[in-house]
Structure formats: structure tokens, C-alpha cells
Amino acid sequence: MVRDFVYVILGGGVAAGYAALEFVRRGVGRGELCIISEESVPPYERPALSKGYLLPEAPARLPTFYTCVGANDEQLPPIWYKEHGIDLVLGTRVKSANVQLKQLITTTGETITYKILIIATGARALKLENFGISESDAENVCYLRNLTDANRLVGLMQECRGGNTVVIGGGYIGMECAAALATNQMKVAMVFPDAYCMSRLFTPKIADFYESYYKSKGVIFIKRNALASFDNDLKGKVKAVILKDGTHLPADLVVVGIGIRPNTNLFEDQLQLEKGGIKVNGQMQSSDPSVYAVGDVAAFPVKQFGNEIRRLEHVDAARKTAKHAVAAIMARDAGDLDYLPFIYSRVFTLSWQFYGDNVGQVVHYGDFSSGNFGAYWIDKGVVVGAFLEGGNKGDNEAIAKVVRFKATVNDIAELQRAGLEFALCKSQLVAKRYLRYAIAGVGVALAISIAYFAYGYGKSDGFHKGSVWLRNLDTDDRESYAGVSKVALLMLEPRSTHRPTIKYRPILPSDLEALEQIHVSLFPIRYEREFFLNVVHGNGIVSWAAVDVSQSGSHDGELIGFVTTRLILAKESELADLIQYNALRKETTLVYILTLGVVEHYRNHGIATSLIREDVYMLT
Secondary structure (H helix, E strand, O other): OEEEEEEEOOOHHHHHHHHHHHHHHEEEEOOEEEOOOOOOOOOOOOOHOOHHHOOOOOOOOOOOOOOHHHHOOOOOOOOHHHHHOOOOOOOOOEEEEOOOEEEEEEEEEEEEEOOOEEEEEOOOOOHHHHHHOOOOOOOEOOOOOOOHHHHHHHHHHHHHOOOEEEEEOOHHHHHHHHHHHHHHHOEEEEEEEEOOOOOOOOOHHHHHHHHHHHHOOOOEEEEOEEEEEEEEEOOOOOEEEEEEEOOEOOOOEEEEEEEEEOHHHOOOOOOOOOOOOEEEEOOOOOOOOOOEEEEEEEEEEEEOOOEEEOOOHHHHHHHHHHHHHHHHHOOOHHHHHHHEEEEEEEOOOOOEEEEEEOOOOEEEEEEEOEEEEEEEEEEEEEEEEEEOOOHHHHHHHHHHHHHHHHOEOOOHHHHHHHHHHHHHHHHHHHHHHHHHHOOOOOEEEEEOHHHHHHHOOOOOOOOOOEEEEEEEEOOOOHHHHHHHHHHHHOOOOOOOOOOEEEEEEOHHHHHHHHHHHHHHHHHHOOOOOHHHHHHHOOOOOEEEEEEEEHHHHOOOEEEEEEEEEEEHHHHHHOOOOOOOOOOOOOOOEEEEEEEEEEEEHHHHHHHHHHHHHHHHHHOO
């Protein structure tokens, strides 16, 4: 049997779900897309398996973590694929692939053809037999890579609750599993050959904090040691783990987390490989133009690291490489992926995030005794990596920004003293730094579109839909600055007696949902989700938020107003003649206010004025 498709996604993990959603949003036709997966269920958020799925109380179960809920996006249950005409070929393994003929052959003998293939095969857990350990297939030896593994582990935990568990490996999966096992009242011993846990990422000081915390939960660490063999009973079940130094550890359950290996075997003689994965360009396209690779299996150029080829093993990379590959396939003008490496973990009551690269000089800060601390990695005078434990959304977004924009560090001692405040302050300035390059220090011609003002505030101000107000703004032009304020003040009438506590800050990714809701309530025009994503991530759009911190009490506050702007060179604008554009001043830039809005019951506090003032302050 032969089945023909335009697009085929090989692999049914996280990347497949995000790719499918992107295909649908970009108009894929019914019957054009097929997903082939060895698993029996549609794509789901794999991080749940080592977190919520293993909890003893109210554990996560499908359908609650189908993709793409992990990115606060649409959930894709089985019916979603049917409704959008996507063929799910589940429980199916592909035994051979022919890139030249564009064919995949399944173990059932079916031939599936494609015009474009996305390889999302992910990676498989390394097994103990890969390291010469025999008898490692005992019924109480577990790995954790897919839903079947997770169900098996849950069953064994329930069978031997309160028993002895040995975790082999001190990396990411080992640490998350050990936390889950301890939460399930298991006696846990971790065994690994390194001097401290998570040695690929953590510093000794950071590792010491987590090891101490785990010890407080009853976890034992056996470092600089390794598994030598098992002591099995007559039924072949492991009853003890024997280490290389001769130590015997009693074991009712053994959990192995010693790394992964990308699933490239179908393509090793057909596509170019690097760093253990399939080498792709910035559009996730392999050495064969009809084949793309995403997620754990892809080795791609990371702009943040000077286009060094990296293969990144975390869910965030899977999500974003998948979406970018589809954008490149469908739009053909998507450009190269500009990805900031990101990894996170949540165990017990702890939560950490890391961005960038852990190279160069490390600077620790904060209070390690209370669990509020972090670290920066400094290389060649700039921040290249940042780690934070116990941060809120705004804190985490701040450390991401200083890494993304490679914030300059002039004084290491001052950086250590400032700690998180360095990131919080610098993150407010990175957009300003970007704008200085765009404006080139010669002032800005400000073109404010009033089209959306009429929708949000009525026409009593004399400005109507489509009208434009112009003013030249130089760095020291205070009269012009006041003129901007007057434009907004015409729209406000003092009617309300409520005096909230309003603060102004850049729009953050965490504002996405609220930003969309306010736009829907204010404007009759429907904006595509891509617009909002560009706003919250600063992709070509400069934006500012007004937040009420008196209502939510949170550090980030409740979003109640916004302004979004875009920079355009005057010579490239349709307004060039209107503003008598001077060709000799090539740097002149127009700033368009795309949308400006304030929630209705906050419209009597000068918020629109202040939003514009903050934006203009940034520009000047």
C-alpha cells in the first residue's frame, strides 16, 4: 500500500505537535500532512513525564498535557487532528527511508511518500548495556523517555512504596526523578561518577545548594562512583546494586538516567551529520533541500553563539525549531532562526531557569541559604549565560534579556553586589540601546497614527480615523515632548475617583494573553497571533506597558494599558513627501504607533499620556 502526502513529520514527540499547529495556522490543506509516530497517542508535552506525571497526589494525566499547552497555546487532542485533516499514523515504526526517492517504509510494509519531510525523531535513552552492564533488563529497572516508560515507573513506585530506590545518573533526568521518588516516600540513593550533580550546567556552588536541599528530603548522594553490576534474585529481579568500589545498595527499584542518543540511524548514510545529530541550516533545512530536522535530532547554527553548530536537548528548542522549520517551509522568507538556548527545571518547591551558555567567568549572587540566588557567566566582558533560582516571571525574563543582548560588564565586584538588580535594570535599557542604533542619535520624526485612538477613545478630540499627527523630536526638544503629551490629554476627561498604583515597564512575554484580550475588547480589527508574539518578544516592534500593581500585588502587575510602535526609515515611508523628507538626512526615522489602548475604567489617570511619554523617552 502506498500513501502520498505533501508534508510528513516523522516522529510524534513535542516537536511534531508544535509543527502541526504551525502548519494549520499557515494554511496547510486537508490531507496534505501526515504524522508518523511509534507512540500510541498524539504528541504530548514530554516534560510532564518527569514532573507532574509522577506526583503521588493529583498527578498529571492525558488529555491535560497534549501539545501545545506547555507554551500556553492551543491544546491538540486527537479530535483536533481529525478536524484539520491531518493523518495520524500512530503505533507505527519506520524501518527504512530513501531520501532520494522521498519514501518511508514502515514495519507493516506500507510505503509513505512525501514532498517535504520533517525529521522529528528525537532521541532515545542510553541503556546500561551500552556501557557493558549485563542483566540490565530486569523488571524493576526503569528508564524514562516516553509515556510507556512513565506508566511502568508509576506502577513500580506503587508496588514498592516506601522501598529503596537507586537512581543511576546525576544529570537532568536523574535529578527530576529523584525528587519525584522522594515525594512518593521512597528511600532514594543517587549514584554518579562526577564530583557534583548536574556537572554539565551547575557550578560546584550551585550544585551544593541542590544537593543539600535533596539531602533534607532524605536523598543520599554517592559521588565519584559508578554501577558495576546487579545482584538479582531467582526471578531475575534486582535486589541490590553493586558499585565499582564494592558497595552494595539495597534496591526495590532502579531508575536509570544516563543520557540520550539522537535517532539518526535511518539517515546516517543519506544526510550530513554533526554533533551527533542531523546538520541543518538556520531554516532547519538539511543537506537535502526536501528534508528538515527539528528538536533533539537537529544540529543547527545558534546565532547567539556566533552561528556555532549546537544540538540542544531541551523542550524549548524542540518547540521553537519545529515552528521555525514550518515557517521556512510555508513562507520561504522566514529567515534564519535566532534562538536563545533555554533550560528549566521544577522539583519539590524549587524552580530554576538558565539562558545562554555556561562558559567564561562565573559570578554568583544572592542568598543561597534562602534559595534566592543566581549566577552570571561573563566572557569577553559581556554576559553570555545566566541562571536564576526562585525568580518570578519578570526576573526570569530580565536575565534572558541581558543574555540575549550580551549586556556589558565593567566591574565584576559591582555585578556580584547588584545581583539580580543588574538584570532588572539592564533589561529596561536593552530596547533603548537597540533604538539608539536605529535612530543614530540625530533625532526622530514621530508619525503617530490616530486610527486606533478613535476606536478606543471616541472622536471628541478632533482626530479621526486615518489622520496623522506629526512632530519633530530632537533629543533636547522639550517643547515637542510636551506636544506629545497634549495629544493624549485631549482624549481624557477626569471622571473617575479611583487612584490605582500604576507602573510602566516594557511589555513581557507573560503579558501575551492579557494583551490579546485587551485588543479584542478595544478594537474591531482582529490581529493575528503572530502580531502579539512579535510584540511580547520585541521582534521589530517596540512596546510599553502600563500595569496596576495595587490590584494583583505581584511584581509584574496587571496589564491595563499598552502602546506598540514600529520604526521605519523616512525615505522608505509613504509619508516622505508629507513631512518634506530631506534626503540629506538619511538617518531620519519615523516612529509609527501601531496600537494604543487603555482599559476603560483606567482612562482618567493620564495613562495614555504616560505611555506615549515613556515610549518617546526611550526613543530620545
